[in-house]
Amino acid sequence: MFKPVSLLIGLRYTRAKRRNHFISFISLTSILGLTLGVAVLITVLSVMNGFDRELKNRILGMIPHATISSREPIQDWKNLAEFAKRNPQVLAAAPVTQLQCMLTANGQVSGAMITGIEPEYERKVSIIAGNMKAGKLEQLRADEYGIVLGSGLAGNLGVGLGDKVTLVLPEAALTPAGVIPRFKRMTVVGVFQVGADVDGILAYVHVSDAGKLLRIGSAVQGVRLKLKDLFEAPRISNEMLYDLPANYYETNWTQTHGNLFSAIQMEKAMMGLLLMLIVAVAAFNIVSSLVMVVTDKKADIAILRTLGASPQTITRIFMVQGAVIGLFGTLAGVLLGIILSLNITSAVTWLEHVTGQSFFDAYFVNYLPSELEWSDVLWVSLSTGLLSFLATIYPARKAARVQPAEALRYE
Template sequence: MRMRAGWRERQLDGPTSGRNAGTSRLKLPYEWQIGWRYTRAGKRTSGNGFISFIAMVSMAGIALGVAALIVVLSVMNGFQKEVRDRMLSVLAHVEVFSPSGSMPDWHLTAQEARRNPEVRGVAPYVDAQALLNRGTTMSGVMLRGVDPTLEPQVSDIGKEMRVGNMSDLKPGSFGIVLGAALASAVGVTAGDTVMLLVPQGRMTPAGMLPRQKRFTVVGVFESGHFEYDSALAVINIQDAQTLLSLEAPSGIRIRLADMQRAPQVAYALSRSLSGDLYIRDWTKQNRNWFSAVQIEKRMMFIILTLIIAVAAFNLVSSLVMTVTDKQADIAILRTLGAQPRSIMKIFFVQGVTVGFIGTSLGVILGSVIALNIPVVVPMIERLFQVQFLPPSIYFISELPSDLEVADVTRIGLIAFGLSALATLYPSWRAARVKPAEALRYE
């Protein structure tokens, strides 16, 4: 027993005595040195390779969980950004309109809006609901009247034309531009004629009849957002006013330098614009969709965090086994004067080191994969002869990815925090080891 105890004492004192090469370690508390030694120890010092294997599994589990969470959230961010950008290629960042449905002084309102430094473009518009008829096919549409010369300032429809050009919407010609899915559903292309019916009717001896007008299809656009490609019809703003019997546009549409600041800019405009006006930004127009995406992202974050938690709490089993294996060492340290708090620090350092290494490896692996999704996914598709995103269904052929530093930081902190939490019980148990009982059978 005396020889065994003396050997362990020399083993514990080894790093801080003898050679000058180890003098730099004197700057660190002995709890840190012993904790790191236990982390690096394998069969050579622990006497039980299974303990090291469990620690490596815990480290690998944390790394894989962190990497999976980073990749999944990056892909979800990419999808959200892709859909948002396609949506805002059709929508304006901010809309200002009159409750009466007509804004005669829209030039004054546009001039006041341009005084805001965030505003980059302003254009008038007319909005209405209508029915599009072609033969026996009828479809409800969102009718929008625009000024072809000003519309490029607030939307990208002109850049998304598959057939024709926005400049073909000349006043009085009653031309119409349809979304690609809508044109396909109705069965028309450029040069065909369609009948447009609006609910604003006129009184006749036979009763109230809806207004209707024949339009010529002059173009087809494809934004990539199915909701608008299948329901949006664009005509000249003067033709819209004639069809709807309006004296002026419904309002103005505004594009900003930074679309993320749309709510703040909308609030600022509500205080600076004159007149009784309604103001809404793009986040309010699509509140349900964005709320659903945020809930889905939050739930996915929680589910994948549980995977990290399971891997982190594997540290409990490995540290408990380490404490059991090192009871004689703990007893010697206690007899040499080590306090229970110091014993806790030793095993806390060991567990936190494993958690830190696992988290760091996961962050590096997840970030590398997320940044190379456009390369990794096609390689997997070619390898297994599959296609994850058929363009006919999803309207995109590549898996998008948008790695956000805030997400990576939050994931790393949570994983490291769970690892540190998992070390508390084994460390507390080590501090409660009684030297006399531990050395009884040594």
């Protein structure tokens, strides 16, 4: 089988055992540096993708993509919901009423964001129905004053299904005994868990009960929207206001969690850049390795030149050798990075179990997520391969400039 001379000799140099063990050591460290750099880069990008996914699926699965609200109670919210669903970007709409309060039980007190919902409609706009840890969302019924708590909130209060909690509203009522806060006893009919910080702050009641607590009767504050493209939320919600009375206004997820999403995107970009610089340092170790090889192989280069090899052939020989080192290191790094990305979640969970420490309580998710994207693997591989190729140019051209007479003078 025919092989170009430069490819044949370059591959032979790569496989051959070198007389200078230090050169072999430098080549090995170049490969290991590339392997570790590529593996760490792929793993970190996968972790950042995981945080991005959790933000979209968990946090943004629980909070509204956008909400059309009114400064006055909305009596006929179904007409507003039908109006919103005429927009092709709106997948579903549901009534919503929100109030902030304190929940107390068993001598414990926790602040909570109470959301009044209609269970039949809510399952179309959020993921709560599929993340019920105990009870069912449908057990929220009008005038029964049931409440569904997040698992973190239920744990803080020490309550479960069937237990009573006291809801304390942030307003006072004038009674014969004086001015006292307004209280309402609620029955826990469900507990949800999505594995995010919303578990510790959110609770749900029936929209009718929320209206009575706010003294607006059967009216609601607004309509929550689920959109096809959540990044279009500001534009779509603003466009709807053009056809609504002046007392309507919009809110969307970018106002509440937009900074978190932007921070994740920026961190991903910066971490990718910094780790790519580390990969670049490892790739340019190939330069020092090949320069030493060229010095070691001057006699061989001179012999090849006297046998008729052109400077271009010599250049290609050492470019092949450097490219093989880069290719081997890149492939090993990609393989290691894929393995780490697919297993880092379970590995960190096992480490938390062994040490008894929770490393992610301060984050919006309570575990280390990871999502491997093949587009990241592709651009990391191509970038590393390009850097490795560029690193071979200078040593290869240096080899091509070796003069046979000078190299053989002292042989």
